[in-house]
Amino acid sequence: VMADSNKKVFDIFQSMEEGPSAASSAASAWLDHHSRSLGLFMDGKFVRPAGRQNISLSDSKGAKLCSIVCAEDEDISQCASSAASGYTSWSGLTCSQRSKVLLRLVGVLGLHGQCLSELCALSEASCSPSALVRLLQYYSSWAQLRDTLIPSWTSVGVVVVVSSDDCSLYSLMLKVLPAVAMGNSVIVVPGRSAAPPVLLLAQLFSGAGLPAGTLNILTGSDVTLGAKVSQNASVSYITYTGNKQDGLTLCKAAAGAGLPVSVSQCIGATCPFIIFESADIDSAVDEVIQIAFKKKKEVHWVLCVQESVAESLAARLKLRMASMKCVPLNSEGDRVLVEAAVKEAQQQGATLIQPCSAGPSVTQYPPTVLCGAAPSSPYVVSPPPGPLLPLLTFRSNTEAVALGNHSPHGHAASIWTEDLTLALETAKSLSVGLVWVNSSCVSDPCLPLHIYISDFMQGLYQFLRPSWSPVRPRSAPVAMDYSKFGTEPTQAVIPDDHRSVFNSFLQFVGGKACKSVSGCSVAVQAPGGGNVLGFCPDGGRKDVRNAVEAAIKAQPGWMKKSPSARAQSLYSLAKGLESKKKDVSASVSTQLGVSVEEADKEVELSVARLNVWAAYCDKLQGGSLPMPQSGAALSFPEALGVVGIILPDKYPLLSMVTVLGAAIATGNAVVMVPSQRFPLPALAFIQVLQSSDLPAGLVNIITGNPELLTVALANHSVIKAIWYWGRAEGCQYLQYSCTSPLKTLRLFCQKDEEASDAGADWTRTDASLLEDLWRNAVQWKSVWIPSA
Structure with missing residues (x-):
């Protein structure tokens, strides 16, 4: 610090160097208390079963952080039993009692927020304690009002919340807290980055009075652990948040488990950043710089700019990026993918805006804007991980919407214009669940990121069922050849004259x-296999x-x-x-x-x-939604x-x-x-x-x-x-x-x-x-x- 004491404020703003990293004494002490080996959390306490495989986790600098346990079938059974017992205790409380417990968690989080913040920084599971406090306050009030504002509905039971390795703690807790608030018990199967902080949260929640078994944590090597948990007869619902590929893997692995599965893609989605000629260009450029070139980001942005201002915007981007440095990549393999995408873009005629050339380090790459990209290019539809920003141009409002809807992502979009009518019309036409106007990445439980594939009241109903609806008995998966399902031929009957006395029905x-296109028909029989009542088309x-x-x-x-x-x-x-x-x-x-x-x-x-x-x-x-900040x-x-x-x-x-x-x-x-x-x-x-x-x-x-x-x-x-x-x-x-x-x-x-x-x-x-x-x-x- 002394060596830099002669730097002027102007120099600091020109280089925008990061200051010295904050100490992580509280998080390190907590990890040392657990011998840097974190067990499973069930029945309100840590469990370290013997003879289990362990996975080593690294911090943001590549150094060993801790190890986590890979749960096995015996652990899953024990955890499910704990969750079932916890559900009985938790759902037996009144709405007011559950709300008071969640509010107590706010105070506990205030005492240990520093430790949580440090642990999130070390494990790269981005989430600030203040954001979690807001979540707890918000859902504690919904716990209080459940029976008043959502009558005739009840909790579903034991909920399994699964996330991918690259999912943030905030995205994970957006599923955990509403499930708990509605009276369910939860089994969390976190990804690797979120495992340490969510284990800390489970310990804090238990200490604050959350009944044992209400919140349980199972860790493992990959997302298939969630599918194994779903096979347990005690589980009533499974929900996933994270990248698309792991979500599809979970859906296939959990098929036939006899319970609903919901998927929210919050990682890797391709989202449009649309700038109209009526926008404040300088503000839009500032926002693009802030969100597009982070080391770790949950979404990929595609910059869509109206042709009349594209040249001016590109010039401002080049000026603003001139002093930027290379961005760290998550792995060496990402460098190969990024370079391949850049090479392909140049072959297709795209021009680059880069502040510097790519250095020798295989884990870094300079922020890069790919000007003149084609909407159908692979690096636009499915961008590689890294600091790449494709720039597309459009002429009319209709073309802007077409570009924004080019990839079926259903996640979010950012629109920049001073014309409110244009902003609302564009927002209405985009096939996304969340639209920010002249802003981006505003997060609040009132404005959840997955609302397009969830429901109103912030996804609460997915953790509830109508009180009159019976609990469906679970069924085991059926051994079946999916390629042969539905291929057995129908015993169709070709209409002929001697059957004209029967009614022949038509489809619509x-x-x-x-x-039907085939011209074939099938017989409709009376109840109990009696007389033929007529013939309907065999579609x-x-x-x-x-x-x-x-x-x-x-x-x-x-x-x-x-x-x-x-x-x-x-x-x-x-x-x-x-x-x-x-x-x-x-x-x-x-x-x-x-x-x-x-x-x-x-x-x-x-x-x-x-x-x-x-x-x-x-x-x-x-x-309108009751946001805690100025705006509509x-x-x-x-x-x-x-x-x-x-x-x-x-x-x-x-x-x-x-x-x-x-x-x-x-x-x-x-x-x-x-x-x-x-x-x-x-x-x-x-x-x-x-x-x-x-x-x-x-x-x-x-x-x-x-x-x-x-x-x-x-x-x-x-x-x-x-x-x-x-x-x-x-x-x-x-x-x-x-x-x-x-x-x-x-x-x-x-x-x-x-x-x-x-x-x-x-x-x-x-x-x-x-x-x-x-x-x-x-x-x-x-x-x-x-x-x-």
């Missing part, structure tokens, strides 16, 4: 009643393809309609069903073998359900897109209109597959659709082998979500296959439904039934607009 695609992959193409054309226009216009269309649909009550009721009675009175009751319930969904259209539309934060629901639905056997008409209403009321288009056993009510409903004013292609109904049609829906890249009622094999297939691209799944095993009589829930009038469906039919977008 693109607004028209039609035969296949080409029918699904045609239906999806029609849905793609209809959905954008339907989504842009005002909520009141969609409501009127649904009211009209309900009126049309009521006018054809006699015909539809006859199909229900004939198909199910029930009395006319029972069939009339199901039709009446269906009419009422459509009216309820019509009323929903313009009632739940989001609003808006949140609003958006349609998923095209939804594939495989319908249940029970209440074939009522269940169909219930899920149909949820989907189209929120702006989605649907491709529905009726029950193979009881398709006639759905086919009779086609008459109602034909006389409605719904856009052609918005609703499509395809009959046939549900397994074959499930495969076709799963493999179609345009389908955004699949709601499935069917066999356990179908649920397992969808969890394993719907990963590229990742689809939102809502799965119900038909066998479980029959065993628990869950089909009776279709007749319920509880608000939580419709709310659960509605929240699964939308994705939420947040927009942050700073006021200063």
